[in-house]
Amino acid sequence: MADVRPALGSAYGASLGGARAAVLTRLWRALAFEPLPWIARREHGPGSLTLLLADGRRLEGPAADPYATDAYVREVSLDGRTHRQAARLIEALGVPHGGAFAAEVDDSTASLALSRAGAAERARAQARDPDTTWEWEQRVVDGHPYHPNCRSRPGFSVAEQLAYAPEHRPVVRLATVSVGARECLVTGGWPDHLRDGDRILIPVHPWQAEHVLKGEDRYGDPERAAIDAHPLMALRTLAPAAGGPHVKTALSTRLTSAVRDISAYSVETAAVVSAFAQSLSERLEGRLHITRTLGAVTAHTSDLAAVLREPPEVYAGPGERVVPVAALAGTDLARSAAWQAEFARLALSVCLRVLDLGVALEAHGQNLLVVLSPDGRPLRLVYRDLADIRISPARLARHGLPVPPLTGRLVTDDETVLRRKLFGSLAAGALAATAGSSAAFGEALTSALDGLPPTADSAPLLRGPLPVKALTLMRLSPGIPGDQWADLPHPAAGGRIGG
Incomplete structure (x- = not known):
């Protein structure tokens, strides 16, 4: 930092304590x-929580609010020893695979402090609300609201974070690499400006070019047809400065939890899934728009692939704004209980209807956007990134809808899988984080569901508990593939789970 942005030094130091508390809160x-196997029992006291570990030790801290987004945990005590840093606590716990996880959490804490330092610097220079969707995206400073790895970016130096991370507001130059068309799989339409005769020009993130592709000769001139673009919340997806389709690039490193490459399966299914989603959205009477996948390409390796996607702002009318839900937390709109209830009612009515028809959206705050009226009212939804939805052939058939010609991980009739996909991302994710606490979330959820037509899927939202991905358990279980889950107490129930 002293070499590349020395002016950030004091702001970074001032941000470090808050970043440590934010990550420790997520870990707590x-x-x-x-359901961590080395926690034997949980004891709840007035304003406190004690975890009895399987080896007999005691870990003590404040009562935990599963839906809170403020950093309320400053320290916890392990057998009388105080810990204020999440990574040091993980090391002290000495659990299997804890060393690697502690390193990720350390990186997350440092990156979060850097993000907050940059945000503080910008706040002094610019106080206005964003004009564009990509500017709204770049206002998300803290990353995932509930994951200790909220800002984990292993392999990124300080200079690279400042140069590529959206919250630092850079313009990133995407190189394009030239690959023979016969060496590629292309689905959908691939535009002429990304072709060169019988060769395909594949946009490549500069971090990927330097650290993964490493300038191999087969990739040609890295500057040919380069694209200047604004990084979005996902970091590896960018909005070209000149306008046009968003570009999703392969980034073969683990951001938060997942490695962000692009699988051949995603490219193979892109056009079919996009066409299917468009036909489905037409049944929602204009309340849901799904951004189209315009083209996808892979050079038969997940390290060199790209997807072109319709920008969400094409669905905004005059005076309207399209805002990612994750960017709304902490705004004046989200502080209004009436607005929260109105937004929750819109989101639940639409997404539960889509689920009933046969599709579970992964509607977390990054994928789900809301179209706001000039005075801030939530009007309709925009959903993007179809790579991880779930499609139920049985439900589609029940409604007389055509089943897309798909196989593989996107297709399931398992009701638990379908509900977890939606509830974990939308209810316990986007809606909870927008509300910011159990009390506010419970009020918004109850108000939103009151009066909505009941479906087979809405009853669990009224009763609870709510499923969420067990993100820390997953990072501490590297040998177990796929998602693992936890049950959170219903925000309106006032009960506890896992005691």
Whole structure:
């Protein structure tokens, strides 16, 4: 930092304590509610929580709110020893695979402090609300609201974070690499400006070019047809500065939890899934728009692939704004209980209807956007990134809808899988984080569901508990593939789970 942005030094130092508390709060939530095998029992006292570990030790801290987004945990005590840093606590716990996880959490804390330092610097220079969707995206400073790895970016130096991370507001130059068309799989339409005769020009993130592709000769001139673009919340997806389709690039490193490459399966299914989603959205009477996948390409390796996607702002009318839900937390709109209830009613009515028809959206705050009227009212939804939805042939058939010609991980009739996909992302994710606490979330959820037509899927939302991915358990279980889950107490129930 001293070499590349020395002016940030004092702001970074000032941000470090808050970043440590934010990450420790996220870790404490995981320890309080996830089914971690080395926690034998949880004891709840007035304003406190004690975890009895399998080896007899005691871990003590404040009562945990599973839906809170403020950093309320400043320290916890392990057998009388105080810990204020999440990574040091993980090391002291000495659990299997804890060393690697502690390193990720350390990186997350440092990156979060850097993000907050940059945000503080910008706040002094610019106080206005964003004009564009990509500017709204770049206002998300803290990353995932509930994951200790909220800002984990292993392999990124300080200079690279400042140069590529959306919250630092850079313009990133995407190189394009030239690959023979016969060496590629292309689905959908691939535009002429990304072709060169019988060769395909594949946009490549500069971090990927330097650290993964490493300038191999087969990739041609890295500057040919380069694209200047604004990084979005996902970091590896960018909005070209000149306008046009968003570009999703392969980034073969683990951001938060997942490695962000692009699988051949995603490219193979892109056009079919996009066409299917468009036909489905037409049944929602204009309340849901799904951004189209315009083209996808892979050079038969997940390290060199790209997807072109319709920008969400094409669905905004005059005076309207399209805002990612994750960017709304902490705004004046989200502080209004009436607005929260109105937004929750819109989101639940639409997404439950889609689920009933046969599709579970992964509607977390990054994938789900809301179209706001000039005075801030939530009007309709925009959903993007179809790579991880779930499609139920049985439900589609029940409604007389055509089943897309798909196989593989996107297709399931398992009701638990379908509900977890939606409830974990939308209810316990986007809606909870927008509300910011159990009390506010419970009020918004109850108000939203009151009066909505009941479906087979809405009853669990009224009763609880709510499923969420057990994100810390997953990072501490590298040998177990796929998602693992935790149950959180219903925000309106006032009960506890996992005691």
